[in-house]
Amino acid sequence: MRYVSTRDNSSIPSQKTFTEIFLSGLAPDGGLYLPEAYPRVTRAELDAWRKLSYADLAFAVLSKFIDDIPADDLKRLVDKTYTAAVYCNGRAPEKAAEITPVHWLEPGLGLLELSNGPTLAFKDMAMQLLGNLFEYVLTKRGETTNILGATSGDTGSAAEYAMRGKRGIRVFMLSPHNRMSAFQRAQMYALQDANIFNIAVRGMFDDAQDIVKAVFNDACFKAEYSIGAVNSINWARVAAQVVYYFKGYFAGTRNNDDEIAFAVPSGNFGNICAGHIARMMGLPIGRLILATNENDVLDEFFRTGCYRPRSTTETFVTSSPSMDISKASNFERFVFDLVGRNPSLIRTLWAKVDAGGSFDLASSEYADHFRHLPEFGFVTGKSTHADRLRTIRDIYARYGVMVDTHTADGLKVAAEHRRPDMPTLVLETAQPAKFEETITEALGIAPPRPESMRGIEALPQRVEVMNVDADAVKRFIAAHCRPA
Numbered sequence: 043m044r045y046v047s048t049r050d051n052s053s054i055p056s057q058k059t060f061t062e063i064f065l066s067g068l069a070p071d072g073g074l075y076l077p078e079a080y081p082r083v084t085r086a087e088l089d090a091w092r093k094l095s096y097a098d099l100a101f102a103v104l105s106k107f108i109d110d111i112p113a114d115d116l117k118r119l120v121d122k123t124y125t126a127a128v129y130c131n132g133r134a135p136e137k138a139a140e141i142t143p144v145h146w147l148e149p150g151l152g153l154l155e156l157s158n159g160p161t162l163a164f165k166d167m168a169m170q171l172l173g174n175l176f177e178y179v180l181t182k183r184g185e186t187t188n189i190l191g192a193t194s195g196d197t198g199s200a201a202e203y204a205m206r207g208k209r210g211i212r213v214f215m216l217s218p219h220n221r222m223s224a225f226q227r228a229q230m231y232a233l234q235d236a237n238i239f240n241i242a243v244r245g246m247f248d249d250a251q252d253i254v255k256a257v258f259n260d261a262c263f264k265a266e267y268s269i270g271a272v273n274s275i276n277w278a279r280v281a282a283q284v285v286y287y288f289k290g291y292f293a294g295t296r297n298n299d300d301e302i303a304f305a306v307p308s309g310n311f312g313n314i315c316a317g318h319i320a321r322m323m324g325l326p327i328g329r330l331i332l333a334t335n336e337n338d339v340l341d342e343f344f345r346t347g348c349y350r351p352r353s354t355t356e357t358f359v360t361s362s363p364s365m366d367i368s369k370a371s372n373f374e375r376f377v378f379d380l381v382g383r384n385p386s387l388i389r390t391l392w393a394k395v396d397a398g399g400s401f402d403l404a405s406s407e408y409a410d411h412f413r414h415l416p417e418f419g420f421v422t423g424k425s426t427h428a429d430r431l432r433t434i435r436d437i438y439a440r441y442g443v444m445v446d447t448h449t450a451d452g453l454k455v456a457a458e459h460r461r462p463d464m465p466t467l468v469l470e471t472a473q474p475a476k477f478e479e480t481i482t483e484a485l486g487i488a489p490p491r492p493e494s495m496r497g498i499e500a501l502p503q504r505v506e507v508m509n510v511d512a513d514a515v516k517r518f519i520a521a522h523c524r525p526a
């Protein structure tokens with residue numbers, strides 16, 4: 043398997059191995075890596091995979107994307123990652139052994155539980171694997187890395203928990219100052235590990251993500267400080283997320299002729315991008331239901347063809363804060379497929395985006411590409427604070443299930459697009475404990491939290507507050523990487 047950049051328009055595109063793109067994160071031309079062609083799954087494979095445990099399924103799926111790590115080693119890494127002990131969230135071992143169980147709310151509508159990992163959000167599904175992969179690859183090569191990431195609330199803690207205490211790895215995580223829930227802040231800022239550095243930027247997630255990209259685009263700095271990525275710009279994150287679409291499909295259907303719909307609360311387009319890739323591999327996904335909160339850039343695109351990222355001042359701070367994103371990184375991967383994998387066109391479109399502008403694929407100039415959109419199976423919708431409260435109350439009253447604010451957005455939009463002939467799984471992306479204030483507003487009771495997370499908000503916190511300034515971030519990294 044070789045990988046190409048979405049922006050590589052040279053006559054002979056540079057082809058990279060999995061390990062190369064895993065360590066480099068963003069491509070040097072500013073694009074995102076994708077397989078040169080998606081691997082396909084055969085009917086015989088689907089039949090065999092239906093019976094597999096999560097770890098065995100992860101090995102089968104990831105082996106399609108990773109061919110430069112010996113199979114025995116990859117199997118060991120995957121087995122070490124996907125255990126009931128890691129994804130238990132206080133549940134009984136039999137329940138936890140499933141790793142991503144489906145909780146059926148009623149016939150044809152279920153929650154695919156993805157947030158039972160150590161930090162109570164779906165990010166743990168891929169991030170725990172990344173922690174083990176980084177450790178393995180770096181040890182083999184005798185190298186170290188300085189991870190630079192951006193978070194709107196959940197990637198940060200998932201990355202820090204996955205990397206804390208790991209030799210040869212430092213994590214520098216940018217988060218939007220005062221924009222996450224108190225629980226999310228405490229999960230990250232209360233960590234005292236010597237290899238973890240939290241930086242709160244006076245801006246939104248998009249500002250933090252822009253800084254990450256600016257640092258990656260400084261080739262000299264990136265090389266000197268061995269900068270690595272854990273955001274979904276890193277293909278390994280997306281690849282690991284593909285696995286649970288397969289697992290969910292098998293749990294939600296009776297046989298491999300059935301189609302399924304997945305409803306996905308979306309922000310940076312990483313989670314649903316993995317669903318798109320599973321579908322491109324041949325998994326019978328009938329619908330990808332994309333749900334946004336009030337930050338509805340993606341919903342707008344799928345309805346109108348216009349991709350119009352908003353500025354920081356136009357981005358709302360909402361009660362599903364992890365989705366407060368107006369410039370979705372992974373959207374570039376999807377548009378690359380939509381426009382027939384044309385890197386020159388991606389360069390043209392993203393030159394506009396990177397200059398603060400927008401593009402309209404429905405305009406006559408691009409209409410040829412846009413008419414293919416229905417082939418990709420997306421339907422979309424948005425949810426507001428009032429919708430969120432109503433959905434949380436309704437789901438609790440009808441099924442006795444407490445859902446978090448992001449999952450509520452997914453459920454709200456799923457209800458608008460559900461079809462009676464197709465089971466729908468809503469991806470449960472976080473535990474309600476992470477968003478206590480809004481759950482209490484909706485239900486009048488606080489959500490339960492694991493014993494280990496009681497009172498974390500009162501712990502001492504360690505965080506550096508900075509302006510939105512890529513050079514200041516570089517100086518901070520350099521100062522903390524100097525030998526003692």
Ligand SMILES: Cc1ncc(COP(=O)(O)O)c(C=O)c1O
Pocket residue numbers: 163164195196197274307308309310311312313314364365448449471472
């Ligand atoms: C709880 C939660 N739900 C949904 C999302 C949106 O996922 P994505 O950014 O992959 O679209 C995020 C952030 O990524 C999240 O943390």
Ligand SMILES: N[C@@H](CCOP(=O)(O)O)C(=O)O
Pocket residue numbers: 192193194195196197198247272273274275309310312313364365371
């Ligand atoms: N919602 C995310 C934002 C970053 O997304 P990623 O998938 O690119 O890491 C978060 O919680 O940080």
